[in-house]
Amino acid sequence: MLAIKRGKISEIIEQRSELTKVKVELRTGEIRKAINYDDLTGVVSLQDEVIVNTTAVELGLGTGGYDFIVYVEGSEPKNLDGLGHIMKLRYSPFQLKTFSVEEEASSWHKEIKNFTSLREHPVIVGSLHSMLAPVAIVLNELSDFSLKLAYIMTDGAALPLKFSDTVAKLKQKDFLGTTITIGHAFGGDLEAINIHSGLAAAKEVVEADVTIVAMGPGIVGTGTQYGFSGIEQGEIINAVSSLDGIPLAIPRISFSDQRKRHYGFSHHTLTVLEKIALKEAVVGVPKLSSTDKQEELTKQLIEADLNQKHDIRYRDGNELLELVSKSDIGVSTMGRNEKEDPEFFMTAGIAGLLALEELEVSF
Known part of the structure; x- marks a missing residue:
């Protein structure tokens, strides 16, 4: 089961290679920390409307107190151009394409x-x-x-x-x-x-x-x-x-x-x-x-x-x-x-x- 909530980006905490830590203001007014994987869901900006997975935090588990952004309204993640056809997270709603070293098209x-x-x-x-x-x-x-x-x-x-x-x-x-x-x-x-x-x-x-x-x-x-x-x-x-x-x-x-x-x-x-x-x-x-x-x-x-x-x-x-x-x-x-x-x-x-x-x- 997933706990999903909507909100908007209220603050950019930190950015590094293809990962952004933010604060999200939920529609209830609650402020939550969240992580966005830029290469998966697209780059986020202040005031962007987002959907976050809050499951782990609501259960009191790890993740450093961070929720995870699963969708950014209006953002366009990377397309499927390029090599690679090995799927990870297979058959889940979040399956993604990777380019593995074993593939025939790989130089290795x-x-x-x-x-x-x-x-x-x-x-x-x-x-x-x-x-x-x-x-x-x-x-x-x-x-x-x-x-x-x-x-x-x-x-x-x-x-x-x-x-x-x-x-x-x-x-x-x-x-x-x-x-x-x-x-x-x-x-x-x-x-x-x-x-x-x-x-x-x-x-x-x-x-x-x-x-x-x-x-x-x-x-x-x-x-x-x-x-x-x-x-x-x-x-x-x-x-x-x-x-x-x-x-x-x-x-x-x-x-x-x-x-x-x-x-x-x-x-x-x-x-x-x-x-x-x-x-x-x-x-x-x-x-x-x-x-x-x-x-x-x-x-x-x-x-x-x-x-x-x-x-x-x-x-x-x-x-x-x-x-x-x-x-x-x-x-x-x-x-x-x-x-x-x-x-x-x-x-x-x-x-x-x-x-x-x-x-x-x-x-």
């Missing part, structure tokens, strides 16, 4: 068709979008050369890549190279149909040194063992391994989350690594100054028998956390920054460090 069709192996390409696999920034920061700050970094955004959460403020900031600082959107996610520099062809594009088209794979902003969780969208992390680990890549899984570790199921190793991570990942992954774990916290992590690893199944590597994450703190790219997870949830961000940074170690071995 041959590379994707002839792709056979990642050839030990390091692929960092996260379960939350908030892991992207600390990984990218560490990779760029510690690399001895100009690192070519690809980001594959899955369709586990937000579908439009342009919704991500993090991606916009990382791209602005040249901390992130080519973005690839797979599944029904869209708006990347490259489009791909699934994780396998997305990985092929990262290796053969982008020629990335390191690839990061994670969903966009937002995650679905239900408090059940298997009912969360981050379960895709295990399936991505399998895909990377089956293509002869090196999967480096970012465990979700926190001692600041008040929910018991997310204390230490999140139950999400334990489910993914124990039940879903069928292949071995490199898993970086921080060395902590707190004996109690370190013992909790050790106990969880033993209980899930993960030391036998995966390549567990311990690293000091304090200096990596400092790199994240010094960066002007703000980081947060579940509303907490790196000072409020240090273990989460140092763990993500360790994945970047381990990827650089793999590159040193390959060179």
Whole structure:
């Protein structure tokens, strides 16, 4: 079910590449924040009459308190000229045309068709979008050369890549190279149909040194063992391994989350690594100054028998956390920054460090 309301643009808050944040005055007089994707619904101006989807905000869910504009009166979005015939959001009222790397008309069709192996390409696999920034920061700050970094955004959460403020900031600082959107996610520099062809594009088209794979902003969780969208992390680990890549899984570790199921190793991570990942992954774990916290992590690893199944590597994450703190790219997870949830961000940074170690071995 959709909640739809009419209103008019009362203020332009912010504009960046093909995304505009606005305030909308509804016909009731209420003022709401909203996002317009300019390439989908057309450019908006003050006083434009619009129709907005208010469903998530009315349900008290995420999206940063933003509604989404679905129609702008009198605006003319981009037409269907140009290449591409792969539909995303298929058979929905919002289905859109994309030009995927796999298509025969693509200049990269041959590379994707002839792709056979990642050839030990390091692929960092996260379960939350908030892991992207600390990984990218560490990779760029510690690399001895100009690192070519690809980001594959899955369709586990937000579908439009342009919704991500993090991606916009990382791209602005040249901390992130080519973005690839797979599944029904869209708006990347490259489009791909699934994780396998997305990985092929990262290796053969982008020629990335390191690839990061994670969903966009937002995650679905239900408090059940298997009912969360981050379960895709295990399936991505399998895909990377089956293509002869090196999967480096970012465990979700926190001692600041008040929910018991997310204390230490999140139950999400334990489910993914124990039940879903069928292949071995490199898993970086921080060395902590707190004996109690370190013992909790050790106990969880033993209980899930993960030391036998995966390549567990311990690293000091304090200096990596400092790199994240010094960066002007703000980081947060579940509303907490790196000072409020240090273990989460140092763990993500360790994945970047381990990827650089793999590159040193390959060179």
